Amino acid sequence: MKTLLISVLIVAALLASACISNESAPTEEPTENISQIDATPFIPREVFFGNPDRITPNLSPDGTRISYLAPVDGVMNVWVGPADDPDSAEPVTNDIDRGIRMYLWAYTNEHILYLQDRAGDQNWRIYSVNLKTGETTDLTPLEGAQAKIQAVSHKLPEEILIAINDRDPTLYDIHRLNITTGERSLVMENEGFLRFTTDDDYNVRFAERFTSDGGKEILKATEDGGWEPFMEIAMEDSATTVFAGFDKTGTILHMTDSRNRNTVAFSTLDITTGEQTLIAEDSRADVSDSMIHPTEKTIQAVAFTYERKHWQIIDESIASDLAYLKTVADGDFEVVSRTLDDNYWMVAYEVDDGPVRYYSYDREENQAEFLFTHKKELEDLQLAKMHPAVIKSRDGLDLVSYYTLPVGSDSDSNGRPDEPLPMVLLVHGGPWGRDKWEYNPWTQWLANRGYAVLSVNFRASRGFGKAFINAGNLEWGGKMNDDLIDGVNWTVQTGIADPD
Numbered sequence: 001m002k003t004l005l006i007s008v009l010i011v012a013a014l015l016a017s018a019c020i021s022n023e024s025a026p027t028e029e030p031t032e033n034i035s036q037i038d039a040t041p042f043i044p045r046e047v048f049f050g051n052p053d054r055i056t057p058n059l060s061p062d063g064t065r066i067s068y069l070a071p072v073d074g075v076m077n078v079w080v081g082p083a084d085d086p087d088s089a090e091p092v093t094n095d096i097d098r099g100i101r102m103y104l105w106a107y108t109n110e111h112i113l114y115l116q117d118r119a120g121d122q123n124w125r126i127y128s129v130n131l132k133t134g135e136t137t138d139l140t141p142l143e144g145a146q147a148k149i150q151a152v153s154h155k156l157p158e159e160i161l162i163a164i165n166d167r168d169p170t171l172y173d174i175h176r177l178n179i180t181t182g183e184r185s186l187v188m189e190n191e192g193f194l195r196f197t198t199d200d201d202y203n204v205r206f207a208e209r210f211t212s213d214g215g216k217e218i219l220k221a222t223e224d225g226g227w228e229p230f231m232e233i234a235m236e237d238s239a240t241t242v243f244a245g246f247d248k249t250g251t252i253l254h255m256t257d258s259r260n261r262n263t264v265a266f267s268t269l270d271i272t273t274g275e276q277t278l279i280a281e282d283s284r285a286d287v288s289d290s291m292i293h294p295t296e297k298t299i300q301a302v303a304f305t306y307e308r309k310h311w312q313i314i315d316e317s318i319a320s321d322l323a324y325l326k327t328v329a330d331g332d333f334e335v336v337s338r339t340l341d342d343n344y345w346m347v348a349y350e351v352d353d354g355p356v357r358y359y360s361y362d363r364e365e366n367q368a369e370f371l372f373t374h375k376k377e378l379e380d381l382q383l384a385k386m387h388p389a390v391i392k393s394r395d396g397l398d399l400v401s402y403y404t405l406p407v408g409s410d411s412d413s414n415g416r417p418d419e420p421l422p423m424v425l426l427v428h429g430g431p432w433g434r435d436k437w438e439y440n441p442w443t444q445w446l447a448n449r450g451y452a453v454l455s456v457n458f459r460a461s462r463g464f465g466k467a468f469i470n471a472g473n474l475e476w477g478g479k480m481n482d483d484l485i486d487g488v489n490w491t492v493q494t495g496i497a498d499p500d
Helices: 002-017 022-027 045-049 316-328 441-448 466-470 479-493
Strands: 055-059 065-072 075-082 102-105 111-116 125-130 136-138 147-152 159-168 171-178 184-188 195-198 204-210 216-221 227-233 242-246 252-257 265-270 276-280 287-292 299-305 309-313 332-338 344-350 357-362 367-373 386-392 398-404 423-425 452-456
Touching (some): 045 441, 055 102, 055 344, 075 111, 111 147, 125 147, 147 195, 171 195, 276 299, 287 309, 299 316, 309 316, 316 344, 316 357, 386 479, 398 441, 423 479
Parallel strands (some): 423 452
Antiparallel strands (some): 055 065, 065 075, 125 136, 147 159, 195 204, 252 265, 265 276, 287 299, 299 309, 344 357, 357 367, 398 452
16 A cells, blocks of 8 residues: 555656646656667657647538637637638637637527636636627626526527526526627526526426435426426436437437436437337446437437447438448547538547547538548657556456557557556546546657556446446545556556556
């Protein structure tokens, strides 16, 4: 235990060093304990932790333009350009401080909406950029209040639904907001609810609040403006049973659901008849993603992520699309943006040893065109592979984990180093987060310095069923830590980590 504590302190100091200014990165020297991989080029820290070139790309609803986040003088801003020529995009925002992280297209096709706070106070304001005039408007100029976008609908392109806590900092009231005039009108005053479910006509349909035992009570809006009981969700299901919007008719409710089961499934609920239909499930993993038609709002595919992400096709009309996209590039893919007519998709491919690759996909031509990666400097580098492993905890839980070996340390490519390596245990936050198979700058930085890296999805990590999440209840600093130690012991036993 003493050795483990010392190791944790060393890791903390090592990770803290990554937060030092990138200005010193080019002078950083490799650690002395990586003689076995001397041939691997030393990659400056700034390459891993500096700004990406382009991220979060989106197509405008009409498909004529593309947007993405990219730096302007080192600060992330929104850029917009022709969909067929993304390299000619220009910045349409001028943030010079913290950078923009959250944005979307309005259905006018002429407005970009983004959220920004001031000096990190997390009092988010909603801004609109008029692409014709270049004018930026603060749509929620409220001091000391936080605004959130509740819904954006193609049926009402000039309006959005927002939630604001200006009346009471503990409660968010629902408002309709005109993005061209800035006019705002109250839709629903919050009487003590946690959140609301709304439809594409901006009607508030459901509200939820916590119960005294940690569960949730769902209430349905009545025609006279009141509420009636609709559903109760027990504590163990409260984090994983969530409403996810309606179909086109407004009568079929989409939801993730873990009631009377362990892993989170995707289902629909007919709110007029009460009939619930199972859409997709996986015995090992929770729902991690879905594809929903942009106007019909039907469920087309559902993804689950255990060790790797995989898709279940629900709507056969997109089966040939997904089959083709599997052949375009390596990695786990996701459709990150779709035009309103659904003829064009933006597709991202994620790998463990390189940058995210973005493609534009023409459905009518069944042809994908490469656009760009999120960071060009990574494209030709020797980066390390990430290996999934399911490790048993001392009390029998399956811990989906990932270990990474430095390039050049596994000469026979059998997933084990030629000799045990110094290793860093990299622990995800949350605790209701998770590690997954992906490009991770922290992992790559450490591997490039000669360290093996281990990431363990300890109990309470999301994605592996409610029993796994709830196994962490009252175990912060207890069995959660045991899981981490069990992961470390496994790497020692398998010859990955040097016990010293």
